[in-house]
Amino acid sequence: MNTLQPADPESVFTYGAPQLKFGKGASDEIGFDLSRYGVQRVLVVTDPGLSATGIPQRVAEQMAQFGIEARVFDGVHVEPTDQSLIAAIEEARSTGPWDAFVAVGGGSSIDTAKAINLLTTNPGELMDYVNVPVGKGQAPPNQLKPLVAVPTTTGTGAESTTICVMDVISARVKTGISHARLRPTLAVIDPVLTLTQPAGVTAASGMDILCHALESYTARWYTTYEHKTPDERVPYCGSNPISDMWSEKALSLLAGSFRRAVRHGDDEQARADMAMAATFAGMGFGNAGVHIPHANAYPIAGQVADFHPKDYPADEAMVPHGMSVALTAPEAFRFTFDASPERHVRVAQLLAPNAGMPTEASEFLPTVLADLMRDIDIPNGVGAVGFGEGDIPDLVEGTMKQQRLLATCPKEVTEDDIAGIFQRSMSLW
Numbered sequence: 001m002n003t004l005q006p007a008d009p010e011s012v013f014t015y016g017a018p019q020l021k022f023g024k025g026a027s028d029e030i031g032f033d034l035s036r037y038g039v040q041r042v043l044v045v046t047d048p049g050l051s052a053t054g055i056p057q058r059v060a061e062q063m064a065q066f067g068i069e070a071r072v073f074d075g076v077h078v079e080p081t082d083q084s085l086i087a088a089i090e091e092a093r094s095t096g097p098w099d100a101f102v103a104v105g106g107g108s109s110i111d112t113a114k115a116i117n118l119l120t121t122n123p124g125e126l127m128d129y130v131n132v133p134v135g136k137g138q139a140p141p142n143q144l145k146p147l148v149a150v151p152t153t154t155g156t157g158a159e160s161t162t163i164c165v166m167d168v169i170s171a172r173v174k175t176g177i178s179h180a181r182l183r184p185t186l187a188v189i190d191p192v193l194t195l196t197q198p199a200g201v202t203a204a205s206g207m208d209i210l211c212h213a214l215e216s217y218t219a220r221w222y223t224t225y226e227h228k229t230p231d232e233r234v235p236y237c238g239s240n241p242i243s244d245m246w247s248e249k250a251l252s253l254l255a256g257s258f259r260r261a262v263r264h265g266d267d268e269q270a271r272a273d274m275a276m277a278a279t280f281a282g283m284g285f286g287n288a289g290v291h292i293p294h295a296n297a298y299p300i301a302g303q304v305a306d307f308h309p310k311d312y313p314a315d316e317a318m319v320p321h322g323m324s325v326a327l328t329a330p331e332a333f334r335f336t337f338d339a340s341p342e343r344h345v346r347v348a349q350l351l352a353p354n355a356g357m358p359t360e361a362s363e364f365l366p367t368v369l370a371d372l373m374r375d376i377d378i379p380n381g382v383g384a385v386g387f388g389e390g391d392i393p394d395l396v397e398g399t400m401k402q403q404r405l406l407a408t409c410p411k412e413v414t415e416d417d418i419a420g421i422f423q424r425s426m427s428l429w
């Protein structure tokens with residue numbers, strides 16, 4: 001089944017998750033929850049688009065009845081950059097000290113709040129903690145303050161994970177900070193807050209959920225790694241029985257509700273299912289890890305020249321995270337198929353329970369994925385967001401820098417393999 005043969009196979013896997021509150025009205029209880037931590041001054045972290053809906057202000061106002069002073073910072077950059085994070089950290093340092101942080105928004109707001117929390121409780125600067133080779137990869141010496149993460153997109157699962165993702169502009173690469181201390185203290189998932197999510201954001205962030213579930217389910221199995229010592233253990237430990245369970249459930253929810261949530265944003269059941277799918281997939285991938293589609297997404301997003309997706313801020317070229325992940329997913333899974341055929345077939349069945357199996361089993365997942373992407377208006381491949389054949393060497397170089405993610409791939413992957421995946425992903429249908 002797997003081509004990776006360790007001399008001393010791993011026998012241990014780990015699972016971590018934050019405290020969680022889920023359901024309609026859950027966000028009305030944040031003031032109460034924070035009052036139990038004895039906090040008095042709270043910074044609410046959000047982006048301008050979300051600020052315009054009034055949701056973050058409502059969350060802040062509701063804390064007053066518990067004697068908490070809450071200030072809204074709405075300077076989050078959609079898809080944070082190193083510079084936007086540094087600016088947010090400086091703002092929080094100059095207006096602090098803060099007893100706790102509440103992130104209200106998508107992955108962009110939650111990740112910005114993680115960076116603010118880290119750098120207002122620990123010494124040094126952002127790059128000290130960013131993953132090597134881009135940063136110094138240091139571990140934070142101090143405990144962080146309580147962080148409540150309130151997702152308003154149905155996508156990243158950032159409310160459950162230990163990572164903070166950013167675009168490092170000077171290096172033209174997306175990377176991040178990864179440490180257990182970054183995990184939010186409490187995740188509050190209130191599907192009502194996702195009803196205003198525009199269709200384009202629902203489609204892109206939903207593809208993020210889907211790829212989290214698919215990649216963690218097809219990730220390298222945890223026993224195929226060399227045995228680690230306790231201090232070598234990392235949050236991503238490969239697919240395992242617990243992450244499998246979350247991924248499978250997430251896929252079934254997506255099968256029932258993804259298209260409906262994109263087409264009928266006011267469908268509360270579809271929104272609730274998507275919120276639950278995002279949470280479940282986050283719990284899965286946050287422990288198992290993701291592989292090629294996510295590794296490819298980083299250079300796609302980091303090197304885009306001129307693409308302006310519907311329903312996102314129009315001032316800068318961007319490929320939203322979920323969209324950038326989706327663009328090479330069908331080809332990536334065609335490539336990984338032979339590492340675990342039964343797993344690839346199983347996820348295709350979960351995602352499209354009524355679809356017949358094609359003659360070639362390896363075509364099942366790529367076909368089901370492309371059908372869905374076409375239905376919800378995801379661009380037709382990397383060519384459709386402005387890349388050409390001549391860009392492939394730079395894209396491949398960017399992917400090969402994501403060794404932390406490629407290490408989760410269920411089979412060996414070379415530069416030529418990645419180049420082939422980009423080549424065949426120029427157009428998907």
Ligand SMILES: NC(=O)c1ccc[n+]([C@@H]2O[C@H](COP(=O)([O-])OP(=O)(O)OC[C@H]3O[C@@H](n4cnc5c(N)ncnc54)[C@H](O)[C@@H]3O)[C@@H](O)[C@H]2O)c1
Pocket residue numbers: 047048049050053078079080105106107108109111152153154155156157158159161162163164165166193194195196197198201204205208311312313321322
């Ligand atoms: N930390 C992690 O574990 C993790 C995992 C995956 C992705 N990410 C990162 O998260 C970011 C993407 O986050 P995202 O996809 O959640 O979206 P986002 O936070 O970038 O938001 C996208 C857009 O949707 C708008 N929006 C969000 N919720 C809305 C609502 N309810 N109503 C109206 N508008 C709303 C925002 O204003 C913004 O313009 C990327 O930077 C990505 O790299 C992080």
Ligand SMILES: [Zn+2]
Pocket residue numbers: 156208212294321325
């Ligand atoms: Zn993702």
